[in-house]
Amino acid sequence: MDLIPGTGDTVVGVKLLDCDHREMAEAIMELQEATGLEKDQSHTASLLRKLSHFTLTHFALEEGMMSATRYPGVNLHRLHHQRMMEQLREVVAIHNRGRHAMNREWLGALADWHTMHIDHDDLQYGHWLNRMRQR
Numbered sequence: 071m072d073l074i075p076g077t078g079d080t081v082v083g084v085k086l087l088d089c090d091h092r093e094m095a096e097a098i099m100e101l102q103e104a105t106g107l108e109k110d111q112s113h114t115a116s117l118l119r120k121l122s123h124f125t126l127t128h129f130a131l132e133e134g135m136m137s138a139t140r141y142p143g144v145n146l147h148r149l150h151h152q153r154m155m156e157q158l159r160e161v162v163a164i165h166n167r168g169r170h171a172m173n174r175e176w177l178g179a180l181a182d183w184h185t186m187h188i189d190h191d192d193l194q195y196g197h198w199l200n201r202m203r204q205r
């Protein structure tokens with residue numbers, strides 16, 4: 071089961087962001103694989119830390135680009151990023167406390183956050199930026 075259908079097809083039209091999005095999808099799929107192979111909790115914790123760090127770095131890049139290009143939706147986009155990071159931190163904290171091993175439900179939520187954010191918020195920015203470049 072592919073948690074992120076069409077990963078290669080989801081593009082916002084901004085090469086740097088599209089590259090990051092693919093890397094994030096690959097990190098989520100790596101978690102899926104590790105869970106399917108029932109890797110120990112320290113392995114999935116390491117993968118979650120990697121995903122968290124990459125996500126935080128990516129969000130900073132996106133917000134920086136949006137501010138630099140004076141994207142009118144930057145404040146709402148930033149709020150969405152903050153909410154997603156809170157949810158990701160919660161998943162990491164629960165996992166690190168050892169209460170639950172990584173499971174398909176969590177992976178599905180991570181994949182959904184990723185895909186929905188790209189398909190809605192990031193795509194809007196990509197369209198806006200590309201329209202501004204054409205002017």
